[in-house]
Amino acid sequence: xxxxxxxxxxxxxxxxxxxxxxxxxxxxxxxxxxxxxxxxxxxxxxxxxxxxxxxxxxxxxxxxxxxxxxxxxxxxxxxxxxxxxxxxxxxxxxxxxxxxxxxxxxxxxxxxxxxxxxxxxxxxxxxxxxxxxxxxxxxxxxxxxxxxxxxxxxxxxxxx
Numbered sequence: 079x080x081x082x083x084x085x086x087x088x089x090x091x092x093x094x095x096x097x098x099x100x101x102x103x104x105x106x107x108x109x110x111x112x113x114x115x116x117x118x119x120x121x122x123x124x125x126x127x128x129x130x131x132x133x134x135x136x137x138x139x140x141x142x143x144x145x146x147x148x149x150x151x152x153x154x155x156x157x158x159x160x161x162x163x164x165x166x167x168x169x170x171x172x173x174x175x176x177x178x179x180x181x182x183x184x185x186x187x188x189x190x191x192x193x194x195x196x197x198x199x200x201x202x203x204x205x206x207x208x209x210x211x212x213x214x215x216x217x218x219x220x221x222x223x224x225x226x227x228x229x230x231x232x233x234x235x236x237x238x
Contacts, residue, residue, distance in 0.1 A: 080168055083137055091136035096161040101138050103157050105131075122146050186236045193232030200225035 079090055111119070111127040118124045126146035132139035142150040151167070155174060158165045162176045172180055200222040207218030 080139075080166055083132070083139060088134055088136065091134060093135035094163075095135075096163055097133075097135055097138060100157055100161045100163055101131075101133050103160070104138070104140075104154070107153070126150050189232045189236035193229040193236065196225045196229035196232060200229065 082088075082090065105113075108125050108127065110131055111125050112130050114121075114125040122143050122145060126142045126149065128141045128143050140150070140154070154165055158174070159176050159178070164173055164175045166173050174180055203218045203222035203225060207215035207222070210218060
């Protein structure tokens with residue numbers, strides 16, 4: 079979605095009244111760079127933006143000067159929480175929800191469950207190979223090995 083928005087494609091964006099309220103609060107504190115007087119253009123305390131904000135009733139995309147990145151990140155998080163909005167940080171590829179969660183715990187739990195199911199299927203394939211009347215149970219062992227690799231990958235990713 080973010081890449082499409084950066085390309086000017088707003089077809090997937092749904093308008094939400096909280097976006098306009100968020101934008102109003104944000105620009106009340108720090109006016110857009112194109113509305114900043116020329117004598118204050120280098121005053122990053124007044125306007126920390128490095129370019130004009132991309133704004134619609136369904137999204138706001140902003141870029142700030144590097145020296146104000148931490149401040150802007152905290153400000154945006156606070157305002158988003160105030161207005162009940164989630165934020166996406168493209169540098170960290172992370173979404174932060176209004177309650178402060180990132181969904182990472184849920185993703186880790188899903189990976190553990192997927193890994194356990196992969197181990198279960200690996201065991202089922204090994205068992206099937208052992209009771210198979212076929213002379214070549216190699217296919218069952220190959221699938222068991224693939225399930226084992228998938229389980230290892232899931233567990234490794236979940237531990238990160």
